[in-house]
Amino acid sequence: MTNLPLQKNNRNFQLKIGNVVLKSPVMLAPMAGITDLPYRQLIRKYSKNSLLTTEMISSEMLMQNRKDGGKILENKENDFPLSYQLSGHKPKMMADAAKKLMQMERKPSIIDINMGCPVRKVVCGGDGSALMRTPDIAADIVKAIKDTVDIPVSVKFRLGYTSGEMNFMEFAKLMEQSGADSITIHCRTRSQMYSGSADWQAISGIKKEINIPLFANGDITTPQKAKECLEITGADAIAVGRATLGAPDLIHRIEQYLLTGEDIEQADIKTKINLAIEHLNAEVDFRGVKNAIPFMRKFYPYYIKGLPNAAALRGKLMSSSDYDVIVDELHKISQDL
Template identity: 35%
Template sequence: MRHMRIGPYEIAPKVILAPMAGVTDKPFRVLCKQLGAGLCVSEMTTSDPRFWRTAKSRHRMDHDGEPAPASVQIAGTVPEVMADAARYNVEHGAQIIDINMGCPAKKVCNAWAGSALMRDEPLVSRILDAVVGAVDVPVTLKIRTGWAADQRNALAIARIAESAGIAALAVHGRTRDQQYTGVAEYDTIAAIKAELSIPVIANGDIDSAAKAASVLAHTGCDAVMVGRAAQGRPWIFREISHHLATGGHLPPPTLDEVRDVLLAHLRQLHAFYGEPGGVRIARKHLGWYVKGRPDGAAFRAVVNLAADAEGQLRVTRDYFDALVAGVSPQLPTAA
């Protein structure tokens, strides 16, 4: 299996955790790396230096003990400011800088950052030149296929990126106006890959090992990027990795293992953010882990009332212990 390189780093296996705001914090990145991701990209950090020393930004820029290479995503619209942000993050442990031109969020796009930048190709060129010139680490770029259905200019942006010295390009197979709806356009990604000599990463709707293999085959890409499908299913990385390496399929994790992975994840969130922040942030992850499981909605209603880490862990352990034992969970009315 041909491996992918980003600068000096070999990315193996060739399955990458996508940057997701509010999700891909250090506890989740470390967990996904342990479960088979070849690279994990941090959630988006702002290029605005006024916010670098806030508690939220300090957490987002924390890479102590994180498996190399640490990839940090930055977003913004001003070339010089983006260059400063890249330098600042490299000084604080980033080994790869990723530029966000893929986020469709209104909060980001209304500031002309994220995928809105794709409307202004000369500005894209200036930003990429500035960031690549500012740091000695590899710089990667994440884009969409375009701004709107009649504005699919990803190939033009991809050519600009390659000539600017971008080390690898991730393409989400949707236009910005699609947000996360519709079906990912793998043909567009394939066309981009055919034109470039730098590594291209396919992103969008990759939710299983079989889908990852078929997208790689269809697009000719060097790696796949998994986002929403990893929420509550971090073991998807080892499933994809195993399938790409062997053609076989791993069985899903046992309930015992799901419980143990989840409890360890909760403890890491509590340790990283402290209380009550870790308890609050853990709630969305708990919802993802129990989606589709018996009495999941009732469990969420109770566990979301837990005010402290110990209560959250206890309710979660009791719920999964009951599932493992094959009995209906006895959920208290309050945690």
């Protein structure tokens, strides 16, 4: 069992997370409001082996059986390997939520714990990156979930809460001691939110201190950047989030580059427009046309980026609430290319 993502012709790449064997060094980073089932299916169209992730699922919401909670859990057979991310700060509730996930027909491959979300509402409740300030609670959450499920448990966190509290090294060790099977680090602090650039260098020494797999995360936008990030951080694998917007082929391109050295061209603009149509139709099937239309608005700017008349097109796509008008517009763009 080895993991050598930087070697060319390393087609037999394997990375063991507990008892789950990943065949890809790239995972989709969890993104609330983005990485739902239709989005993951678009990624899967290109990348067969990457670890996919759900959006963050509030343990509290899950235990309250909120009506809208069901959709977030849906999966398909080809979604796997699939990690379910839980948020919360109450060890017992987190463990109960994990148990509930294990009752699904198709169970998660991995349960991930959100200890990195910087959003005010989340941290004010003690969830997300606030847990980096309460490491004892964070440790209890990992232990409670580990005691409840028989699948691997991973933790995603940041460098620290502020630049004066960069406790990622101790935190990583504590997570490992508490039973975490892997960690993902977004190389920013909570205070940075998403500003500045990810500091890959900061975590370069961490692999010497822990024995579980490390996923490096933050600002990986191209196959070349992915390689650079792995070289700098010494991580076993990487997680890619925002750069997959409008580019569902990116994870596959990164995999190919890391594993074979082949630099595949990105999908051309016509293909991207057709992907936008596919995405829209999948969202309509998934959440109904009334909800899908406003939901899709955040994605169009990424799909049409680079077109000479992108600003005008964006206006048209964003202002209509009529499915036929939007699809016609997208078809027209595609035909004109």
